Amino acid sequence: MARGAWLRRLLAPGPAGVSLQIATDRVTGVALGRGAREVTAVSTAPLPEGALIASANASNLGDRAAVEAAVRNVLEALPGSPNRLALVVPDSAAKVSLTSFEQIPSRSADLKELVRWQARKTAPFRVEDAQVTYSQGRALEGGGREYVVSLMRRDIVEEYESVCSAAGVHAGVVDLSSFSLINGVLAGRTMSEGDWLLVHVAHSYSTIAVVRHGQLILFRNRSFEGDGNLVDLVHQTTMYHEDRLGGAGFSRVLLVVGLVETSPEEADVLRVTLESRLGVSVQAIGAELALSGAGAEGVSPDLLAAPVGLLLRERSSTETAA
Numbered sequence: 660m661a662r663g664a665w666l667r668r669l670l671a672p673g674p675a676g677v678s679l680q681i682a683t684d685r686v687t688g689v690a691l692g693r694g695a696r697e698v699t700a701v702s703t704a705p706l707p708e709g710a711l712i713a714s715a716n717a718s719n720l721g722d723r724a725a726v727e728a729a730v731r732n733v734l735e736a737l738p739g740s741p742n743r744l745a746l747v748v749p750d751s752a753a754k755v756s757l758t759s760f761e762q763i764p765s766r767s768a769d770l771k772e773l774v775r776w777q778a779r780k781t782a783p784f785r786v787e788d789a790q791v792t793y794s795q796g797r798a799l800e801g802g803g804r805e806y807v808v809s810l811m812r813r814d815i816v817e818e819y820e821s822v823c824s825a826a827g828v829h830a831g832v833v834d835l836s837s838f839s840l841i842n843g844v845l846a847g848r849t850m851s852e853g854d855w856l857l858v859h860v861a862h863s864y865s866t867i868a869v870v871r872h873g874q875l876i877l878f879r880n881r882s883f884e885g886d887g888n889l890v891d892l893v894h895q896t897t898m899y900h901e902d903r904l905g906g907a908g909f910s911r912v913l914l915v916v917g918l919v920e921t922s923p924e925e926a927d928v929l930r931v932t933l934e935s936r937l938g939v940s941v942q943a944i945g946a947e948l949a950l951s952g953a954g955a956e957g958v959s960p961d962l963l964a965a966p967v968g969l970l971l972r973e974r975s976s977t978e979t980a981a
Contacts, residue, residue: 675741675743675744675745675831675973676691676741676970677689677690677691677734677737677741677743677744677970678691678744678747678966678967678969678970679730679733679734679745679746679747679823679830679966680747680748680965680966681711681726681746681748681749681819681822682706682711682749682836682861682862682917683706683711683712683713683749683861683862683863684705684706684862684863684918684919684920685703685705685706685729685862686703686704686706686726686729686730686732687701687702687703687733687963687966688700688702688703688733688734688736688737688744689701689954689963689966689967689970690738690739690741690954691967691974696948696950696952696967696971697950697951697952698950698951698952698953698954698955698963699738699952699953699954700736700737700738700954701954701955701958701963702732702733702734702736702737703733703919703962704728704729704730704732704733705729705919706726706729707722707725709721709722710725710726710729711726711749712863713748713749713750713751713752713863713864714751714752714815715752715754715783715784715810715812716783716784716812718814718815718818719749719752719815719819720818720822723822727825727826730823730825730826731825734826734827734828740827741828742828742829743828743829743831744823744828744829744830744831745831745832745834745966745969745970745973746819746820746823746830746832746833746834746969747833747834747835747836747839747965747966747969748819748834748835748836749835749836749861749863750835750836750837750859750861750864750866750880751863751864751880751882752811752815752819753809753810753811753835754781754782754809754810755807755808755809755835755878755880756778756808756810756878757796757805757806757807757808757875757876757877757878758774758778758793758805758806758808759803759804759805759806760773760777760804760806761799761801761802761803762802762803763802763803774791774793774806774808775791777808778791778808778810782810784810784812786810788812788814789810789812789813790810790811790813790816791809791810792808792809793806793807793808794806794807795807795874796874796875796876797871797872797874805876807875807878809835809838816833819833820833832969832973834969834972836859836861836866836917836965837857837859837866837868837880837965839964839966839968839969839972840857840859840915840965840968841857841868841870841875841968842968842969842971842972842975843944843964843965843967843968843969843971843972844870844913844944844947844948844968845870845873845972846968846972846974846975853907853908853909853910853911854869854870854871854900854904854906854907854910855869855909855910855911855912855913856868856869856893856896856897856900856909856912856913857869857870857915858889858912858913858914858915858933858941859915859917860889860914860916860917860918860929861883861917861918862917862919863882863883864880864881864883865880865883865889866878866880867879867892867893867896869896869900869904869906869909876904877896877899877904879896889929890932890933890936893933893936893937894936894937897909897937908939909939911940912933912939912941913941913942913943913947914926914929914933914944915943915944915964916929916961917961917962917964917965919962923959926943926961943960944960944964945960945961945964948963948964948967948968950963950967
């Protein structure tokens with residue numbers, strides 16, 4: 660490694676050891692130890708109904724004071740005094756799309772402009788007012804490429820960052836809940852070659868995603884309308900996967916029920932219902948993440964999966980770049 664690159668690496672801040680998930684029904688803080696999946700501490704505070712309203716095109720803070728208080732209480736319950744953390748926000752706070760290009764510009768600046776130009780066609784707000792991120796997706800026939808594009812209004816990003824700042828911490832990285840779940844599964848693991856399905860049920864929405872060879876090939880986010888409609892949506896997604904994406908079933912299906920008030924028995928009913936409809940085994944994400952440590956005891960892995968997943972992604976990225 661060149662000396663300049665080594666010095667920049669030495670001076671750069673390491674990955675955060677604490678992550679915070681702000682959901683519409685709760686705030687959850689997680690601290691990881693030196694072990695890759697060792698949870699040393701967890702803290703959760705509920706949010707009153709309407710305190711946080713996840714939306715891609717409107718203010719998300721229904722009650723700023725309540726959200727700030729919950730964030731502060733969660734951080735105070737964690738060991739140490741972190742000044743930097745990784746932040747997980749609801750999927751519904753952003754617009755995610757999979758965009759295809761037949762030809763890919765050689766210059767990164769040109770690719771960035773192409774992505775933004777394409778995003779303008781479907782964005783429900785001005786792209787100029789948004790934070791736009793994109794990552795490489797699957798290769799297409801003929802040399803084209805698909806990209807996973809996320810748009811989040813800059814003022815909404817700042818809302819989430821500001822409630823952290825009010826508690827004296829800086830959100831060094833911000834990512835969506837389902838992206839963090841996927842990255843948590845992928846981090847440090849050798850996945851099977853087959854496609855796999857994520858079914859994520861949150862307080863105000865559900866997200867369904869399909870991953871192939873570590874790359875996202877389908878992402879659907881819907882406002883929450885009950886289990887029956889969710890099961891139908893999963894079935895429709897399965898049909899689309901087979902008919903339009905060349906899928907041949909799923910190597911695994913992972914279920915995440917990120918609802919504080921949902922009992923393990925209720926989550927298991929949904930799991931069995933999905934198994935019956937899909938004809939394939941459905942696993943809770945806890946078995947896949949294999950979390951350890953005293954902090955994880957007595958806490959549903961589904962409530963920890965997203966904040967842990969973001970930390971694992973950050974650690975994995977740091978190790979790869981080192």
